[in-house]
Amino acid sequence: MAKCAFLGLGVMGYPMAGHLVKAGHEVTVYNRTAAKAEAWAAQHGGRTAATPRDAAEGVDFVMACVGNDDDLREIASGEEGALAGMADGAVFVDHTTVSALVTRELAEAAAGRGVAWIDAPVSGGQAGAENGQLVVMCGGPQDAYDRAEPVIAAYAKACRRLGDTGAGQLTKMVNQICIAGLVQGLSEGLHFAEKAGLDGRAVVEVIAGGAAGSWQMQNRHGTMLDDEFEHGFAVDWMRKDLGICLATADEVGASLPVTALVDQFYKDVQKMGGGRWDTSSLIQRLRSAG
Amino acid sequence: MAKCAFLGLGVMGYPMAGHLVKAGHEVTVYNRTAAKAEAWAAQHGGRTAATPRDAAEGVDFVMACVGNDDDLREIASGEEGALAGMADGAVFVDHTTVSALVTRELAEAAAGRGVAWIDAPVSGGQAGAENGQLVVMCGGPQDAYDRAEPVIAAYAKACRRLGDTGAGQLTKMVNQICIAGLVQGLSEGLHFAEKAGLDGRAVVEVIAGGAAGSWQMQNRHGTMLDDEFEHGFAVDWMRKDLGICLATADEVGASLPVTALVDQFYKDVQKMGGGRWDTSSLIQRLRSAG
Amino acid sequence: MAKCAFLGLGVMGYPMAGHLVKAGHEVTVYNRTAAKAEAWAAQHGGRTAATPRDAAEGVDFVMACVGNDDDLREIASGEEGALAGMADGAVFVDHTTVSALVTRELAEAAAGRGVAWIDAPVSGGQAGAENGQLVVMCGGPQDAYDRAEPVIAAYAKACRRLGDTGAGQLTKMVNQICIAGLVQGLSEGLHFAEKAGLDGRAVVEVIAGGAAGSWQMQNRHGTMLDDEFEHGFAVDWMRKDLGICLATADEVGASLPVTALVDQFYKDVQKMGGGRWDTSSLIQRLRSAG
Amino acid sequence: MAKCAFLGLGVMGYPMAGHLVKAGHEVTVYNRTAAKAEAWAAQHGGRTAATPRDAAEGVDFVMACVGNDDDLREIASGEEGALAGMADGAVFVDHTTVSALVTRELAEAAAGRGVAWIDAPVSGGQAGAENGQLVVMCGGPQDAYDRAEPVIAAYAKACRRLGDTGAGQLTKMVNQICIAGLVQGLSEGLHFAEKAGLDGRAVVEVIAGGAAGSWQMQNRHGTMLDDEFEHGFAVDWMRKDLGICLATADEVGASLPVTALVDQFYKDVQKMGGGRWDTSSLIQRLRSAG
């Protein structure tokens, strides 16, 4: 069993850290808002720390799941950051969805202290975190990955190393790029169905098994048709992720015309008040014109 | 068992008509290019007719699977068209993907002769036609549909009536609209993966089960990564279908921004020589800039 | 001075026909709604005819300015159409914005009767028609053009032959394609200015003379900033024209991604109730999300 | 006459600094690559300085025209930056096109030292800089602007204050946003003309005076039709500017769908090797498919 620190007890991190305890690991948590850390410790029986650095001292693995690039820099670097407390040979496993840029930057800083960095963004959403059924996409040194994998297994249904530092984040970007076009296509399809007077659920029953089928069609058509978006993966997060995708696409030289367009459409959704709605809310802006 | 005529023995119609024979129906075929009809009759043992009208005389059901609106008008109307030969009470089952407009026009003409019209476009592609595993989306009068369904069953894994005349075609349009955005999203995702130096197959293995997953990702990523497009559903057909979708979207008042954009991107593929390539060839135009 | 018939006394045709009289030509008018023809004759002193054919009999030139392809077919062909009445050697000058397809079709029909067809769509709008300051873009045989030009001059500030049959319509399409992207760009620019808290009029004063400058910026920014769209060239007409552009672009093999996208955006404007608004109303859909 | 420092002697800055001398001002220049500063001094007779700070000491105005946000931070802040050398009451006039963010950040730092910051991006290109005919869009305190304007006049045909700090940069962004859609529209129009077999120059002669007309059409159609792009405002610069526009649009809540799309199209041009081509090279990617 391993000694772990978990930094960031949000929607995702809170249950993930809980699964580590259930799997028998010794867990110290840190959260910016201390009350959440207290609540977590009360529920799961682990320890809390006052700073990322305190949490990181003496552990084998530091897991993090905070918000964005800046948040990650804040908890990882600096005097009170986790890296300052980590022992030589320890591994930092970052579950935040961030840029490949900050990943390379922090991985290098970590290496300078003898710490291995595994970028390990996840998919599966809140439900996946709660059920311990996340998909974890990793990048980083093979040996550190091999040591981390059995620990990550506590909350993963699948965990895979896709390459060196950054490969996990890049894989997550592929995921988000695919979703952008797909959800817009699905929204246009269902919007057309509504306008044409079809029964959207019946249509989906017929076509979902074929070439137009997708996870989104299967799992989101009902709520889309019912105007229910208070669930799932928030538009604000999606825009953060697409911002990362578009910036990285410039670095690697990939043109993403529809991704860039749909990113603007998601801004429309934000302006309609839908920043916290599920990504499937793209259909709402099609409906808004009448 | 029923007496059937089958008009149009192309990639789809040839095997579909064959399944009717195997199911025990009595089948007369007509094809513009007579040689194909002869070959079919030699293989399946049915009869051939010189005109759609001849084929249609005395049968219970006329099935058609030709190319587009004009083709359908040609074989259905006019002096040598099928409607001219059909008996009162017979049913015309149209498997061609055409507009809701021509469907309403011909359904009305049919009704004037006591013939019921079922619009019944299919999905499942060449493989589905050959294995008798098509999905059939129908519109038209309930009673005529009820009579036709057991016959259509010869080549269908699923058959469903979605509403009145045109509902089948409209459902097929939803299908194609969803595919356009989805395939462009997938193309951008895989193109990004390539440019970022990732192993595209490994990436798909990790993400295909999640929120980015789709039939297209599962069934097309390998050939997309391998630059293989000599298979599947042709770009030329897709553009015909998207043209129908966009025209109908104007009628019903649905805005389809990404569908319209991707339709132009498919034109790029045609200009690159890819008119007969599979729809997944959208990735080629992203690659073409370098 | 020439004998002329003018068919279609709408926003454009009414004043155009008036200019012919002022220039000394002998003019017979036809309009579907006879009352408008009566009013015109009362005002300008020309004659009215009951059918296009009647109007066309014995004249040197038939001018037409009706709505779309179907309207043009209706007044030009058939038993009561103008071509049936025109004398050998007469010229049909079509000022309607229509497809190159219908133009070729009718030009051929005209040629069969010894009539020359000049396609001659215009720009300059209602004001241009009223002031006799239209720009006229022509296609057709040189000799017929040479005869028509001095007559067209009655309402033109510029008239030019761009090539054979259809070249006028194709030139008008270039015009509309350029406008679509330009007006969307202008709308995004002014919308950004508003959101950024800038004084839009001051911004335009500074930039209108430079690389971002355009007729639309100069002539439309004020009404755009003031939410005034009850003037100018209607969105419904623009969508008719863009439909022609997109169909023709398929024929000639030109990809028009932004034109296709903006056409969908104009549909949003129609759905917002703006079918009769000026084309500059694209900015309204940007504002509608908030 | 004023004492000025000019930082950044590139395509724009070199001739701008020259005009200051011609107008009678006393000018010290600084350039990262010292050789250019030497050449300038040899030509114009001003002084050179080894660091931005040295150049800035004792002057009334510091003008800067460097590359991007990072470049500006480098010459303005830090120990050897210009702000460190500027006297209380001096004015920093920034002609670089940068973000509103860096502008606010540096304006605040300047204010802390008693220095006024005027953001003053320009349009008019290399020719405008050389002829002293730039358009200058300014933001910042009124009194500082009033002092700077007569000096800026040395190279401006128009100079205007649009509001407080950042208003100049925001105005420049409006300019670039308008250009993106406009040039894509123009490219689609000319590409269509080519494919339709029209004489592009003749078409432009006819339509340039009307509703489709623009500076770009007037000044760029010839080179666009001739495949000449080795001039003008480079695609690489445009992408930097559009990146600023898109980031700022997120801040202010403006959706820019076509700007975002065209930005990706410009990436295609970069990938085709056109990073240094004029912005009108968008037409090349339409041509590249065939």
Ligand SMILES: NC(=O)C1=CN([C@@H]2O[C@H](COP(=O)(O)OP(=O)(O)OC[C@H]3O[C@@H](n4cnc5c(N)ncnc54)[C@H](OP(=O)(O)O)[C@@H]3O)[C@@H](O)[C@H]2O)C=CC1
């Ligand atoms: N939600 C989802 O469905 C999915 C999310 N993700 C990604 O996972 C990450 C986390 O998402 P989620 O859990 O939903 O987010 P939440 O906002 O619920 O949680 C974020 C956590 O990070 C902490 N945090 C943020 N910034 C800082 C900082 N500067 N210093 C210290 N702590 C900080 C927050 O602390 P505090 O409590 O004080 O606010 C909070 O505990 C994101 O990158 C997201 O994109 C990935 C897949 C799915």
Ligand SMILES: NC(=O)C1=CN([C@@H]2O[C@H](COP(=O)(O)OP(=O)(O)OC[C@H]3O[C@@H](n4cnc5c(N)ncnc54)[C@H](OP(=O)(O)O)[C@@H]3O)[C@@H](O)[C@H]2O)C=CC1
């Ligand atoms: N291929 C696919 O994967 C799928 C196709 N479809 C749709 O099914 C329809 C048929 O496709 P497919 O079989 O691939 O097409 P093919 O081109 O292979 O076959 C078309 C058939 O129609 C006949 N035909 C066409 N025009 C006429 C006409 N004017 N008069 C008489 N006969 C005519 C052709 O005759 P001839 O032999 O003389 O050319 C041919 O037999 C299309 O609408 C397509 O969109 C739907 C789902 C999947």
Ligand SMILES: NC(=O)C1=CN([C@@H]2O[C@H](COP(=O)(O)OP(=O)(O)OC[C@H]3O[C@@H](n4cnc5c(N)ncnc54)[C@H](OP(=O)(O)O)[C@@H]3O)[C@@H](O)[C@H]2O)C=CC1
């Ligand atoms: N308005 C503008 O600013 C510009 C318009 N155009 C183009 O000019 C054309 C005319 O525009 P505009 O004058 O504004 O249109 P209007 O709708 O004002 O006028 C159309 C005229 O055509 C007649 N008409 C329409 N259909 C038929 C038919 N089937 N049979 C007989 N007559 C018919 C109408 O008759 P009735 O009176 O009975 O309705 C009416 O007189 C259009 O193609 C438009 O795109 C070009 C440039 C600018």
